[in-house]
Amino acid sequence: QSKLGALQTTKMALKFHEFEKLTKPFVCAQVENGTLLYFDNLKPFELFTMIDGTRHNADLSPLEGESDCSFKGVIGNHAYFRSIRGQIIKFFRATVENEQIDFEKINEMTRSEISLFKHQPFYFVELSREWAVYHYYENHTEEGEKFVNHLSKYDQYYHSGILYLFREHSNAFVEKVNEKVVIVEGPLIDPDVISFYTPPHSDSIYIANSDQNVLLVLNTINLYVSQISYEPPADSTNHSFVGIHNDILTMAFDGVWG
Incomplete structure (x- = not known):
């Protein structure tokens, strides 16, 4: 964990202190009220939280028969997951x-109907020269949020009614295409090693590059990108956001498991 207030005042690397040591590579997520969830995305799946030192397990019977399930983000106090089996x-x-x-199935579709956001619980549908964006719990037979752009060329990130399109490029720049679409490109936006996070009601989008140990912060008001280095544990190979709560940034660092 690390205090985010330091981002405004120091040019030194952001330092983390150990909050918890896990014995296996759980996917960790923090919802808006600060609750931490731990998810094992390999069968047999596990999902639990710790409250006052007691482990509380989720009933994952809705995943019966599924061989794949992945965590896809937090919105408010809800965590979202996705499974793919064949075309379903x-x-x-x-x-x-x-x-x-409470773990429940909220929707089901076929792969031929939709395209999926990589980092968030959203999907989009191509409509002629437009793309309509939907939450997991919404059906695409309804009216969706529409955007005019070629989404497949970019990593898509949806925030506060605006679609942010990220792509790796040798030159760094931010371009406001229109009132609903912003393009962000740069050499550190490597799709293979980045993860995204946005705190609830925040004006910032955080992007972590776990290869370069760099945290990028996009201010969505003035479209300015800050770059902060951070110091991960020596044995870690993959870094991902857990959450931001009370101005404390929590990240998970995968490394040697015992």
Whole structure:
């Protein structure tokens, strides 16, 4: 974990202190109220939270028969997941209430109908020269948020009604295409080693490059990108966002598991 206030005042590398040591590579996520979720995305799947030192497991019976399930992001106090089996895509939602995790299937579609966001619980549908964007729980038979752009060329990130399109490029620049689309390109936006995170109600999008140990912060108001280096544990190979709560940034560093 690291205090984000330091980003405004120091040019030194952002330093983390150890919050918790895991014995296996769980996918970790923090919802808006600060609750941490731990997910094992290999069968047999596990999803749990720790409350006052007690482990509370989710009933994952909605995943029965599934061989694949991946975490796809947090919106508010909900965590979202996706499974793909053949041509069938299923969307799931987890919510922690009264010391229990409610895990439910919220939608099901076929792969031929939609295209998926890589980093978030959204999908899009091509409509002639437009793309309509939907939440996992929305059906594309309804009216969606429409954007005019070629989404497949970019990593898509949706925030506060605006579509941000990220792509690796030798030159760094930010371009506002129109009121609903912003393009961000740069040499550190390598799709193979980056992860994204946006705190609830925030004006910033955070991008971590786990190959270069760099945190990029896009201010969505003035479209300015800050670059901050950080120091990961020596044995870590993959870094991902867990969450930001009370101005504390938590990241997961995968390395040697014991």
